[in-house]
Amino acid sequence: MKKYSLVFIIFCQIVILQAQVDTSLMIDAVEITNNRIGFNQRELGRSVKIISKQEIASLPVQSVAEALQMVAGFDVRRRGPNNVQSDISVRGGSFDQVLILINGVRMNDAQTGHHTLYIPVDLLDIERIEIVKGPAAKLYGQNAFSGAVNIVTKVGDKDGLNVGISQGSFNTTSLRAGVTKVLNEGNWKQNLQFFRESSDGYDYNRDYKVFNLYYDSNLKVGSNGELKIFGGYTDRKFGANGFYALPTFKDQYEEVETSIASIKYTNISGNWRVTPGFSWRRNYDNYLFVRNNPPVFRNRTLGNRLTADVNVSNYNALGVLGIGLEYSRESLRSIRLGEDDRNLFGFFIEQKISLLNDQLTIVPGFYINKFSARKATFLPGLDVAYFPVKNLKIFASANYASRIPTYTDLFYVSAAEIGNPNLESESVKGYEVGTQYARKGFSAGVTAYMNFTNGLIDWTKVNASDAQWVANNYAATKISGLEVNSALDFKQLLNLKQTLLLDLSASFIDAKSNEKEQTYVTRYQFNHLGTQLISNLRIAFFEDKLLASIAYRNIDRVSSDVDPVTKKELLDAQLLDASLGFSYKGWGAKLMANNLTNAQYKEITNVVMPGRWYQFSVSKRL
Numbered sequence: 370m371k372k373y374s375l376v377f378i379i380f381c382q383i384v385i386l387q388a389q390v391d392t393s394l395m396i397d398a399v400e401i402t403n404n405r406i407g408f409n410q411r412e413l414g415r416s417v418k419i420i421s422k423q424e425i426a427s428l429p430v431q432s433v434a435e436a437l438q439m440v441a442g443f444d445v446r447r448r449g450p451n452n453v454q455s456d457i458s459v460r461g462g463s464f465d466q467v468l469i470l471i472n473g474v475r476m477n478d479a480q481t482g483h484h485t486l487y488i489p490v491d492l493l494d495i496e497r498i499e500i501v502k503g504p505a506a507k508l509y510g511q512n513a514f515s516g517a518v519n520i521v522t523k524v525g526d527k528d529g530l531n532v533g534i535s536q537g538s539f540n541t542t543s544l545r546a547g548v549t550k551v552l553n554e555g556n557w558k559q560n561l562q563f564f565r566e567s568s569d570g571y572d573y574n575r576d577y578k579v580f581n582l583y584y585d586s587n588l589k590v591g592s593n594g595e596l597k598i599f600g601g602y603t604d605r606k607f608g609a610n611g612f613y614a615l616p617t618f619k620d621q622y623e624e625v626e627t628s629i630a631s632i633k634y635t636n637i638s639g640n641w642r643v644t645p646g647f648s649w650r651r652n653y654d655n656y657l658f659v660r661n662n663p664p665v666f667r668n669r670t671l672g673n674r675l676t677a678d679v680n681v682s683n684y685n686a687l688g689v690l691g692i693g694l695e696y697s698r699e700s701l702r703s704i705r706l707g708e709d710d711r712n713l714f715g716f717f718i719e720q721k722i723s724l725l726n727d728q729l730t731i732v733p734g735f736y737i738n739k740f741s742a743r744k745a746t747f748l749p750g751l752d753v754a755y756f757p758v759k760n761l762k763i764f765a766s767a768n769y770a771s772r773i774p775t776y777t778d779l780f781y782v783s784a785a786e787i788g789n790p791n792l793e794s795e796s797v798k799g800y801e802v803g804t805q806y807a808r809k810g811f812s813a814g815v816t817a818y819m820n821f822t823n824g825l826i827d828w829t830k831v832n833a834s835d836a837q838w839v840a841n842n843y844a845a846t847k848i849s850g851l852e853v854n855s856a857l858d859f860k861q862l863l864n865l866k867q868t869l870l871l872d873l874s875a876s877f878i879d880a881k882s883n884e885k886e887q888t889y890v891t892r893y894q895f896n897h898l899g900t901q902l903i904s905n906l907r908i909a910f911f912e913d914k915l916l917a918s919i920a921y922r923n924i925d926r927v928s929s930d931v932d933p934v935t936k937k938e939l940l941d942a943q944l945l946d947a948s949l950g951f952s953y954k955g956w957g958a959k960l961m962a963n964n965l966t967n968a969q970y971k972e973i974t975n976v977v978m979p980g981r982w983y984q985f986s987v988s989k990r991l
Contacts, residue, residue: 405680405691406721412730414752414764416803416816416852418500425492427907427918429948429961431984433498433520434486439905439920441852441874442502442516444898446972450963450982451541451566453577453607454623455486456973459502460820461848461878461897462515463827466772470509470519472599474631474648477512479699480672480706481777484652487627488520489581489601491545491564493531496523502852503818504770504799506736507750510695510715514772514797515820522599524558524585525549533957533988541568541984556589571979574608574619574660593637600630608660611975614785622660626653642682650674666783670703672776680717691734693717706780706788713773714739719750730754738794740773746794765802771795778826778840786828789840797822803852810861813854820848821883829889838892845883846894852876868909868916876901880927900925914953920946930974939977942970955990 410417418440430436432452438445446464447455456464465482468475471490478484498520505513528551535543543566550559562583570576583601590596609621633646651673658666678695697713719734735749750768757763774792781788803816823845828838852875859869878898902923909916926940945966950959960983967980 405682405693405717406689406719406732407682408721411762412723412727412754413501414730414732414754414766415505416502416764416801416818418502420498420500422496425495425498427916427948427950428905429918429920429946429963430492431961432492433488433490433495436492436498437500437518438922439903440500441854441876441901441903442850442878442898443500444901444926447978448609448612448973448976449571449575449577450979451568451579452486453579453605454483454609454612456483457486457518458897459516460818460850461880462820463893465775465778465826466512466514466516468505468509468513468517470517471601471629472521472597472631473519473633474629474646474650475512475674475676476629476650478650478652478672479674479701479776480652480654480670480703481775484625484627484654487603487605487625487652489583489603489627489629490520490522491562491581491583493533493545493547494522494560494562494583494585496521502816503766503801504750504768504797504820506738506748506770507717507719507732507734507752507768510717510736511713511738511740512772514770514795522560522583522585524560524587525551526555526558527551530991531988532991533986535566535984535986537568537961537984538982539568539571539979541566543567543986545988553588558587560585570608571982572610572977574610574622577605577607580604590634590636595635597633597635598631600628602626602628609656614658614975616975618658620658620660620662622657624655627651640684643679644681645679646677648676650676668703668705670701670706672699672701674699688721688723688730690720691717701776703776703780705782706776709776709780711741712739713741728756738771738773740794743773743794746771746796760807762805764804765800767798767800770797770799772826774826774840781840785836786838787840792826792840793824793842795822795824795826795842810858810863812856814852815854816852818850818852822846822848825894827889827894828892831889833890841889843889843891844894846880847883848878848880850876850878866912868907868913870905870907872903872905874903878927896928897926898924899927914951916950916952918948918950922946930971932969935969937969939969939971940974942968944968944970957988957990958986960985 420436425436434445434447434452434455437443442460444458445455457467458464459467469485500518502516505517509517529549531547533545545564547562564581567578581603585599588596604626606624609623610619612621628651631648635644654670656668657663674697676697680693683690695715700710702708716737719732722731732752737745737747739745748769752766754762754764771794773794778792779788779790797820799820801816801818805814824842825844827843829841829843854874857871877900905920907918922944924942930939932939946963948961962983964981971977
């Protein structure tokens, strides 16, 4: 921890000096989507990151998974390019411990976290991506164990039509089309988007087809109400060469269909805001161990989740009081997992307290979670943000969270794995302290955190030579880390006419077991990022009509996977991606090049990522 302390002290000295010189700009105040209390990025006493629509368009990325790879502390492990299937973890957690939402509606899959990022939303439909790091049960409820990602969409204000096509390496082609329609004198806005992509794949049995359909609608109801309806469907068919088993098993295949629908009504009357809502998520998974010989091993699984909730906010003398109640019914029908139904109850309460003319914000609260016949779990939290000057924020938080076991954790049985129906929920206590500074053209921040986990769910073996992995609540661990970020906007600093931006960030993670003796060999727990360095440079020309972006990532994981021929460590990588985009009078064109140095690396064991690959797209807005 000595290096963490040194970096933190140096950073604080720089920030204090800068704060004495310039107070021209306050910390960014982007609203954070929350059904109970309205927060903004400025006042939230947490480590928060916003990826805006403009930033997404400028980055050399083609999916949400790739955009999240540009965030310090995030470990996104793709099974090939373009997010055919990806696992996501935050701050040393597992891929089951991150909550993914679309417009505040849960996308996490009860079967397995491998299905969490099957989202039907194309990058062009996204207004922003909101990221809250660390345990976030008080904000988002159960399963926000190590962090939460909320994908926010927005319907356009004008009638319009957009179309686009792309062509890339491995005979990858895509087509997208969308229409926006505004009715009832601007009170009813609708958006419908279609996307289809196919690829031969960069290796044997890594071909894929993806189809997305997404509808979004906002309707004003009277003078105080708004009705928001959205729904989406994604269908993915892909060769799963080495996705779940040893590289020698090359003929795996999978088809996944995911649907989501939500209706939410908000009414504001006086000091009260009431938001009842209902949502449905369906996931169908068809997995074949041998693509052209289904009888060898097949698993078909159908999962459904129905959720009803109501959230109430009251604006009072202290600030804002938020209360929420939710109920979910999850069901599963599976060849390998059997049949099961479970009920989930949640109750929230929190109070935002603003003091010292809004220089100090304190938010205490708690979330109570009840999972079927299991006992209720009480998860308190406290967030504090203080502004000694208007563009310097110091924050601290202490939050508890839990994650209920997936159906795979509980019931899956194969030649290599056996689930455990007696699993209890895993829990975490998370503490963080940090500071964020922003002035005209410059921002920087540093966060130190510790997460103390208990009863972690992992696949374990008593001896490495054992035939099967067994799911267990196995150990308590301490995960500590440091995150540093900075950004320079030279257009503002130097009064340039063109965009010139430089983002730099880093993450350091250390995880240790609190048990004196190592009882089990584990599959996932100590398979996380160690050191991560990220930089992105964006340069514009011709009045920002031409935009170039260069992204560099240095990834050093604590686990090891050495290539037997080259002796190279494949789970560590230095990666360089770039894009060149052009826009003029509704026309757009973008050329992306990924892994420019042609590095040999893996993001998960058993799947070597492709070398250098390209994608060129053209679009038109009418």
